[in-house]
Amino acid sequence: MKSAQDLRKLLNEIHRKSYPAYKGTKGSYRFADYILQIDHVQGDPFASPSKVSVAIDGQLARFPKQLFDKKYKRIALQDYLTRVFYQKIERFNFKAKGSGKSGLLSVSRCGQEILERTACTIDPANGNVLVRMEVGFPANGRTINSGELIKIFFEFLPECVKESFFYPCADQKKIEQTIFLAEDQQVIREEILKRNLSAFVANGSILPRESGISSRPMKNGVPFRSPKEMEVEIELPHRGKITGMGIPCGITLIVGGGYHGKSTLLNALEVGVYNHIAGDGREYVISDDTAVKLRAEDGRSIKKTDISMFINNLPNKKNTEAFYTEDASGSTSQAANVVEAIEAGSRLFLIDEDTSATNFMIRDELMQRVVAREKEPITPFIDRVRELYEKEGVSSIIVAGSSGSYFHIADTIIQMEQYEPAEITAFAKQEAAAFPLPVSEGKREMKKPSVLRSAEKNRTFADRGKVKIKAMGKDGIQMNRETIELRYVEQIVDTEQTNVLGYLVKYAEQNLFDGKKTIQQVVDAMEQKMERDGLASIAESSYLPVNFAMPRKQEIFACLNRYRGLRL
Numbered sequence: 001m002k003s004a005q006d007l008r009k010l011l012n013e014i015h016r017k018s019y020p021a022y023k024g025t026k027g028s029y030r031f032a033d034y035i036l037q038i039d040h041v042q043g044d045p046f047a048s049p050s051k052v053s054v055a056i057d058g059q060l061a062r063f064p065k066q067l068f069d070k071k072y073k074r075i076a077l078q079d080y081l082t083r084v085f086y087q088k089i090e091r092f093n094f095k096a097k098g099s100g101k102s103g104l105l106s107v108s109r110c111g112q113e114i115l116e117r118t119a120c121t122i123d124p125a126n127g128n129v130l131v132r133m134e135v136g137f138p139a140n141g142r143t144i145n146s147g148e149l150i151k152i153f154f155e156f157l158p159e160c161v162k163e164s165f166f167y168p169c170a171d172q173k174k175i176e177q178t179i180f181l182a183e184d185q186q187v188i189r190e191e192i193l194k195r196n197l198s199a200f201v202a203n204g205s206i207l208p209r210e211s212g213i214s215s216r217p218m219k220n221g222v223p224f225r226s227p228k229e230m231e232v233e234i235e236l237p238h239r240g241k242i243t244g245m246g247i248p249c250g251i252t253l254i255v256g257g258g259y260h261g262k263s264t265l266l267n268a269l270e271v272g273v274y275n276h277i278a279g280d281g282r283e284y285v286i287s288d289d290t291a292v293k294l295r296a297e298d299g300r301s302i303k304k305t306d307i308s309m310f311i312n313n314l315p316n317k318k319n320t321e322a323f324y325t326e327d328a329s330g331s332t333s334q335a336a337n338v339v340e341a342i343e344a345g346s347r348l349f350l351i352d353e354d355t356s357a358t359n360f361m362i363r364d365e366l367m368q369r370v371v372a373r374e375k376e377p378i379t380p381f382i383d384r385v386r387e388l389y390e391k392e393g394v395s396s397i398i399v400a401g402s403s404g405s406y407f408h409i410a411d412t413i414i415q416m417e418q419y420e421p422a423e424i425t426a427f428a429k430q431e432a433a434a435f436p437l438p439v440s441e442g443k444r445e446m447k448k449p450s451v452l453r454s455a456e457k458n459r460t461f462a463d464r465g466k467v468k469i470k471a472m473g474k475d476g477i478q479m480n481r482e483t484i485e486l487r488y489v490e491q492i493v494d495t496e497q498t499n500v501l502g503y504l505v506k507y508a509e510q511n512l513f514d515g516k517k518t519i520q521q522v523v524d525a526m527e528q529k530m531e532r533d534g535l536a537s538i539a540e541s542s543y544l545p546v547n548f549a550m551p552r553k554q555e556i557f558a559c560l561n562r563y564r565g566l567r568l
């Protein structure tokens with residue numbers, strides 16, 4: 001392997017040459033404490049920056065094994081190290097000068113959630129650390145200024161790496177707290193399953209966010225306090241005893257006046273599928289990690305989905321057992337979202353009336369009288385929610401501000417008042433008795449949806465030609481000229497997850513779709529590959545995955561199901 005001195009010599013030689021001479025630096029170089037790998041060199045100073053990685057031997061990094069011997073601990077440690085490194089290199093960002101992106105130094109910017117990322121990975125077998133980053137190779141115009149790159153590689157980077165990835169120099173107390181929190185969170189996750197709960201919200205949690213565009217905690221938010229009747233206690237290995245609201249499996253209704261904090265609670269449960277960092281306010285808000293937020297999504301495409309448990313006898317005689325549309329209505333989109341979430345293995349549905357199609361959720365008595373059953377293709381969710389729990393084991397937590405129909409069928413009813421929950425099940429049931437639900441006449445028996453869907457290759461992407469993938473924030477993916485809309489897949493919390501979803505679609509097209517494997521088998525195969533070969537492996541390229549974050553299985557399904565190029 002070439003040495004650091006070889007790199008310095010090479011850089012000196014290409015000083016003031018034209019930019020493409022940088023291409024010759026691609027390769028690996030042994031520095032004192034790590035190996036620097038230049039994986040990809042940008043074409044000019046304005047192009048997407050060069051991809052560089054730093055590999056540190058486990059013997060030198062010396063993180064004690066017990067900090068990463070379980071997957072969830074390893075992810076927490078990797079996440080922590082990425083955050084530290086981000087702060088270290090931020091000081092040197094653009095300190096090397098030049099045109100365009102010259103001097104840029106960047107690594108993934110982590111948000112409130114703790115995610116598995118390609119930015120920093122620790123090999124569970126030997127503790128080797130790999131850090132992936134971007135560096136803007138400096139130039140003036142298109143003339144190489146390698147003196148500035150020498151500063152980056154020989155001054156800035158060694159200092160940042162040293163301060164971040166060597167346990168003896170690291171803030172060991174902070175690392176310990178990070179791992180302790182991860183262990184406590186893991187215990188809550190295991191406990192809620194054991195105790196048949198859908199979610200846990202600790203007393204003292206701060207649920208509201210700073211603003212609509214910030215996911216940081218609201219300053220002076222009212223701390224959460226569980227109703228006495230729903231309080232549960234969990235013994236955590238580090239924090240000790242913790243109390244909070246345990247939401248039982250079954251059907252839970254959250255009611256209350258406008259602006260009293262209903263949606264804020266539901267949002268916290270939506271992201272409670274992920275662990276949060278200390279100080280977030282929701283670090284002890286843990287929901288069943290298969291939970292899916294369901295909403296209306298007019299205009300989405302639906303491919304061969306069996307929505308017959310909700311929709312039948314459409315006026316155009318369309319088959320709803322294998323339903324196709326390129327432009328779904330509010331109710332058909334929400335019906336498809338439910339069925340696809342079942343296919344994706346969800347055990348908990350989260351629904352906010354505000355973002356639901358009314359005719360999907362309920363049908364009031366007057367409407368039932370005026371428009372006869374046979375004329376209404378929709379069996380509303382309220383007529384299925386009980387069966388979904390009893391036959392499929394899927395619980396629902398529903399926020400309702402205006403319709404009282406769900407009082408009748410809910411197992412648990414919570415009222416939010418001034419951001420404080422009260423348990424009002426008995427009271428609400430008593431009141432509801434005076435307004436009996438209309439008998440749903442001629443209700444159809446619920447049939448388990450058919451999930452035997454298999455995709456053929458789409459030639460546009462399947463032939464190993466170039467596929468340009470671009471994440472549009474969390475809102476979608478551009479793949480060549482194809483767009484996959486993900487704006488309403490609300491549990492995507494990071495652009496880096498969207499990024500991976502794009503590569504997964506490409507991977508499925510090029511390697512898995514064969515007209516035989518079902519969508520479920522395709523998703524399983526991709527998850528197994530990422531588990532076995534690492535998240536980065538899905539890109540099938542050595543340099544691309546500097547900025548990948550792991551999406552959940554549920555979002556992988558959601559993405560494939562919204563992909564208009566899918567050939568079923």
Ligand code: ADP
Binds near residue numbers: 208259262
């Ligand atoms: P709802 O869905 O009941 O109409 P929201 O959940 O949208 O109400 O909350 C309304 C407003 O109150 C939001 O601006 C939210 O940030 C704020 N809010 C919610 N919970 C709290 C809290 N615990 N403390 C302070 N403000 C809160």
Ligand code: MG
Binds near residue numbers: 262263264354
């Ligand atoms: Mg609301």
